[in-house]
Amino acid sequence: MPFPALPRRHLMALAAALAVAAPGFAQAQAKLKVAAIYTVPFEQQWVSRIHKALKAAEARGEIEYKASENVANADYERVMREYATGGNQLIVGEAFAVETAARKVAKDFPKTSFLLGSSGKPQAPNFSVFDNYIQEPAYLSGMIAGGMTKSGKIGMVGGFPIPEVNRLMHAFMAGAKETNPKVEFTVTFINSWFDPPKAKEAAFAMIDKGADVLYAERFGVSDAAKERKVLAIGNVIDTQADYPDTVVASALWHMEPSIDAAIKAVKAGAFKAEDYGPYSMMKHKGSSLAPLGTFEKKVPADIVAKVKAKEADILAGKFTVKVDDTQPKSTTK
Incomplete structure (x- = not known):
């Protein structure tokens, strides 16, 4: 004997009840x-x-x-x-x-x-x-590097001289010059996105020429710094836990704001061609300066104060880090 058809309102109530009873099923569908x-x-x-x-x-x-x-x-x-x-x-x-x-x-x-x-x-x-528009924390990490170098020489090892790398290096250099106007830079690109041994060798060459702080845009640089007992500044991720006596600070990239915005747009049927780069900036929580951690008491107090003041100005829109996509050059004589 067939069951009588349920009224529409009863069917809707039943569907709602099932969604509450089995949220996993509803989520899986979405x-x-x-x-x-x-x-x-x-x-x-x-x-x-x-x-x-x-x-x-x-x-x-x-x-x-x-x-x-x-x-x-x-x-x-x-x-x-x-x-x-x-x-x-x-x-x-x-x-x-x-x-x-x-x-x-x-x-x-x-x-x-x-x-x-x-x-x-x-x-x-x-x-x-x-792309990783993290030039703001890169500038702040440069300020710290300028305040930590004793030789006044900083070595910088990058992957390829493309805009995404160049702008971070320029921002870092500008930050270092704010706290140490006389600082000099040696810049090298290894023409690879993942070749730690090659990056390490490039870093060794810089240390041999007097660099006591290294900008680790690539993996391998912090290993060289650790071996030769000089300092390093990290990029994109925080590796201080692996190099507690070497990595002073890092400019961190947080991709979550970009990914979450894209997922939301696709789900809403509103995804379109646009530039997600700005989602990587500090005001969107797409980037930040890593905590000083093991170097909290080692970075001079006046440098820490200057960095905090500059960070506040960036977040308040009072200071804008210049975006320079041209290839950075060495300034050492």
């Missing part, structure tokens, strides 16, 4: 499919921050997350297409060396949202860009 493609290992500084933000969203139950690491540039387009055809609604990654291929894939999948690290502009309708 999960966004997100994929990420990285050309370097998950632990590499820059990528680790994106991966961390996406893993946090996954832990909250907001997304279903898949990721590929160490993808060769030649394979990047293929992996992007596989993720797009696999039904992923948001694809995240870095397009610096594969701009043309990545933008081509975005054109071929107009209903998929793309958020990629890029030096280029957004591409309508679905290709948004981001």
